[in-house]
Amino acid sequence: MFVILLAFYVVALTVLSLVSLNRYILVSLRREHAHRRNETLPPLSDHDAPMVTIQLPIYNEYYVAERLIRSACEVDYPRHLLEVQVLDDSTDETLQLTRTLVQRYREEGINIVHLHRSDRTGYKAGALAYGLERARGEFVAVFDADFVIPRDFLRRALPHFADPRIGIVQGRWTYLNEDYSPLTHATAIGLDAEFGIEQPARAWGGLFLGFNGTGAVLRAKCIRDAGGWHHDTITEDLDLSYRAQLAGWRIEYLCDLTCPSELPVDVHGLKAQQFRWTKGTQETAKKLLPHLWRANISPWLKLQGTLHLLANSTYPFLLLVGILNPLVVYAAHTHNIRLAWPVSAYFLFSLFGTYSYHGEAERVLHRDWVRRMWYFPLFLGQAIGLSVNNAKAALEAWIGKRSPFLRTPKYDVTSRAQRWHRLRYRSRFSWVVIIELVLGAYTVAAIVYAIETREYGAIPFLVLFAFGYLLVGAYSVGHRVVARRAAPPAEAAALEQLPSRPAA
Numbered sequence: 001m002f003v004i005l006l007a008f009y010v011v012a013l014t015v016l017s018l019v020s021l022n023r024y025i026l027v028s029l030r031r032e033h034a035h036r037r038n039e040t041l042p043p044l045s046d047h048d049a050p051m052v053t054i055q056l057p058i059y060n061e062y063y064v065a066e067r068l069i070r071s072a073c074e075v076d077y078p079r080h081l082l083e084v085q086v087l088d089d090s091t092d093e094t095l096q097l098t099r100t101l102v103q104r105y106r107e108e109g110i111n112i113v114h115l116h117r118s119d120r121t122g123y124k125a126g127a128l129a130y131g132l133e134r135a136r137g138e139f140v141a142v143f144d145a146d147f148v149i150p151r152d153f154l155r156r157a158l159p160h161f162a163d164p165r166i167g168i169v170q171g172r173w174t175y176l177n178e179d180y181s182p183l184t185h186a187t188a189i190g191l192d193a194e195f196g197i198e199q200p201a202r203a204w205g206g207l208f209l210g211f212n213g214t215g216a217v218l219r220a221k222c223i224r225d226a227g228g229w230h231h232d233t234i235t236e237d238l239d240l241s242y243r244a245q246l247a248g249w250r251i252e253y254l255c256d257l258t259c260p261s262e263l264p265v266d267v268h269g270l271k272a273q274q275f276r277w278t279k280g281t282q283e284t285a286k287k288l289l290p291h292l293w294r295a296n297i298s299p300w301l302k303l304q305g306t307l308h309l310l311a312n313s314t315y316p317f318l319l320l321v322g323i324l325n326p327l328v329v330y331a332a333h334t335h336n337i338r339l340a341w342p343v344s345a346y347f348l349f350s351l352f353g354t355y356s357y358h359g360e361a362e363r364v365l366h367r368d369w370v371r372r373m374w375y376f377p378l379f380l381g382q383a384i385g386l387s388v389n390n391a392k393a394a395l396e397a398w399i400g401k402r403s404p405f406l407r408t409p410k411y412d413v414t415s416r417a418q419r420w421h422r423l424r425y426r427s428r429f430s431w432v433v434i435i436e437l438v439l440g441a442y443t444v445a446a447i448v449y450a451i452e453t454r455e456y457g458a459i460p461f462l463v464l465f466a467f468g469y470l471l472v473g474a475y476s477v478g479h480r481v482v483a484r485r486a487a488p489p490a491e492a493a494a495l496e497q498l499p500s501r502p503a504a
Contacts, residue, residue, distance in 0.1 A: 002331045009324045012317040013346060019314050020353030022307050026201040027360050033204035034364070040256060041159040043152065046078050052154055052217075053083045053137030057127045059120070061145035062094040063412040063423065064262065069101050071149040073110045082154075083136050084112040087127040089120045092424075122231030124213075129229040137220060144214035146262040146410040148176070153259065157217045160252045167222030167249030168241070170199065171215040171257035176414040177265065183475065184263045186379040187270060189358055189372065191263075195255070196361030203253035208245050208292075208305040213237030215259035222249045233287060235280025242288045242305070246295055265413050265420050266483070267475040268427035271389045273408040278312040278390040282397035285309035313398070315390040322387065322439060322465045326446030329458045343458070354380070377467075384465055385472025388432045388439070421482050433476040440469035 054072050058065055065088075072084045084105075088098045095116065102114040115131055122129065132140065139158065143149050157169045172195045178188045194212075202209035211218070213236070223229065226244040233239050241251060264270040292305050328343070358376060362369035396403055409425035411418075443466035450458045 002335055005324065005327060005331055008320065009328050012320045012324065013343075015317040016314060016321065016350060017346075018307070019311065020350040022304075023197075023353050023357040026197050027357055029201035029205040029207075030197050030360065030364070033200070040156075041162075043155040044158045049078050049081050050138045050158065051081050051083070051136055052077065052139045052141060052158070053085060053131070053135040053220075054141045054143065054149070055085045055087055055128060055131050055135070056143055056145070057124045057131075058086065058088045058090060058094065058098060058145050059123075059127075059407065060090045060092050060094050060425065061410055062092065062097060062425075064145050064410045065094055065098050066101060067148060067412060068143065068145050069098065069105070069112075071147075072143070073105045073108075073112065074151060075149055075154055076151045077154050079109065079111065082111060084110065085131045085135065086112065086114045087131045088114060088116050089123075089127055090116075122229070123234075125229040125231035125236035128236070129231075132220065132223060132229070135220065139217050140220050140223065141217045142214055143259070144261075146408075147214055148260045150259060153257070154217065156257050157254065160254070161217075161219060163250075163252075165248070165250045166252050167219045167226075167244050168211045168251045169217045169257075170211045170251060170253045171259045172196075172199075172253075172255050173212070173215055173261050174258045175263050176260050177263055180263070180265055180413060180416055182375065182378055183267060183270070183382075184265060185372070185375040186382045187263050189362065189375055189379040190383065192365055193358045193361040196365045197357055199253045200255050202304070202308070203251060206301075208242065208301060208308060209251055209253065210238040210241040210308075211251055215261070219249075225249065233280050233283035234276050235284055238281055238309075239284045239287065242284065242292065242309070246288075246291055262410055262412070262414065264408055265411065266409065266427065267472065267479050268429060269408050271386065271430065271432075271476075272427040274386055274390055275393040276408075278315060279393035279397045279403070281309065281312045282394045285313070286398060312390065313394050315387050315394050318384065318387040319391040322384065322443070322469070325458070325462055325465060326443060326449070329446055329450055329455055329462070333453050333455055343461070351380075378471075380464065381468035381471045384468025385436055385470075385475075388435050388469075388472075389430070392432060421485075426483060429476070429480050433473055433480075436469045436473035436476065440466055440473055443469060 054075070056068055056072055058068070061068075069084075069086060075082065086098050086102055088095055090098070099114055102112050105112050115134065117127065117130055120126065128142065139161065141154060141157075153171065157171065160166055160169050173191060175184070175188050175191075178184055199209055201207070222244050223240065226240055226247050226249070229236055230239055245251065264273055289306060289309060292309070293302055295302070355376065358379070359369070359373055362372045366372055407427075409427060411420040411423050411425070413420050443462055447459060447462045447466060450456065450462060
């Protein structure tokens, strides 16, 4: 039994090691090509401006819809060459708000249209496809409801399409409310690694990468050549990205082209976002990995593309390690096998890979990176605590289980003085909270056992896992209690009702 237990543990640690090792590679690629960050092109002139359609997919975004639409209408671009599509599938008063705003801006001379589907087939992908059928632009810019479009975004992005091989230009996300709470600080560290290391390393190193679904400009011909928007996964952006690159198109990532966005301030909203991203990426991996490996590209590109697509499949292994840690400590002690210190050495090696990955991202993106890295332990604990939620998402993707469409509520909360508790829209309170708290208590018991048996080498990673589970579990319970107390009784239950995805 001990041998079987150890075998599963070693396999899980080995899989997680691959992630850490590849992070060293990505950091090296980012440093090797760092000079490309400064390769900016002159802004687009009116004489060279093509027709552009800005698409704004919206669904029940009452608090942020006006901010988004206003920023689209204030973009610095020739009005006769700009079309704005408000793709509003809303079922609440957001719909009336957006209609009123569109009418007002049309009266001011803005070429803006309101497109509403009563049938939300395909959700965001369906809305984008619906808009593309009616779009006049040679290029399409996509911005989600929680974003604010910089005035110069189009003029800075479009010159990069002078290369006819470029099908997508992706900007870097920044955050309007990073300083709102420790939760948003930790979330920002995770996303900074994506935009500070992963994206530039892959783009500048000639590897496959994804466009992030928002804060980007796409060539309409690229979308059509790739087969258009598909909605058989819930990450339509990654799906389109790989199909486009397999069709010969390239994605350009611009680290200095920033687009502000809003981070989830409620941990249940963060869980919904993480669940959607994790499940969708693994649905895309399941769909496209066979095509990737049949493509006429180098083995190196296939390997890196595979690691990229399968990155979120590590969550079940991370959860398995968390479950097995106490059992391995107990079994090793009873069999008088000294495993604690070797495992701790491995743990520190992996932790350093993760630290260098995120630390390098903060260093290249922010002057105050040292201050920001004080939140790294919180981010690490948050990532471990979210492994229950995300492991469930990954496993559901691989077994083909359909699930409700989990949207991320946005509240236009950008300062510490604001409160989201009494606002409409909530993400569902999930049963995974119980597992998080049970795992936290289970790991705390293992810490006590390790102290009593003097297995001191096991304590560092046990403490981190206990911290992570209890952190996310406590956040979940705390945010649930505060929200329930703040919500009017008649609305408390209704706010948690989410639309379900139709069967495929």
